Amino acid sequence: MSELPHVVVHVAVSLEGATTGFELDLARFYALAQTWREDVTLVGADTILAQEAALATVPKPGPAENGPLLAVVDSCARVHSWRALRDAGHWSGVLALRAASTPKGAAESSERLVVGAERVDLRAALAALAGRGASTVRVDSGGALTGALLAQGLLDEVSLLVHPVFAGHGGHHRWFGPSHPPARAFTLAGNETIGDLVWLRYRASG
DSSP: OOSSOEEEEEEEEOTTSBSSSSOOOHHHHHHHHTTSOOSEEEEEHHHHHHHHHHHTTSOOOOOOTTSOEEEEEOTTOOOOOHHHHHTTSSOSEEEEEEOTTSOOOSSOOSOEEEOOSSSOOHHHHHHHHHHTTOOEEEEOSOHHHHHHHHHTTOOOEEEEEEOSOOOGGGOOOBTTOSSOOOOOOEEEEEEEEETTEEEEEEEEOO
């Protein structure tokens, strides 16, 4: 098995690369996300926290027997809705990715993995997930986590579902985060027109 799994980020963007400030086609986005049949869905804590209010009111059928594992990068132990996430019906289980310095709060997940000293070591986390049998990891998160993966050369594939709109003043967040990622070449792996949307896929070169 490879030392690291195949890591892909799948993002809905506006024409200027924003992820906010426009109405995205959620149904199409998640239908296309099934392309990879990932073993692990990797998410940042900010993304989970932004959804906690909605998560409290949705049906909770329980873990999805054949679903992927949800792994949440949570260095500061800010996420507390572990049981609701586990029972949301999308994932087979939840895993908190923590650092050695992470505060030990009363609300712990059912399982946690400590990788890194002050912050979660993303490379070590991916290696550990590969060791558990994961071959494909899909990033479903905001720009901070995506940008960190890009900066460390850990993204193998970029999938952009481009919407025909400029977000304007509402487009505060870019899919790669607040900082410009380091220079790196990608090769076009596929492009498809879906109505007014364009689906672009690129794979890292070398």
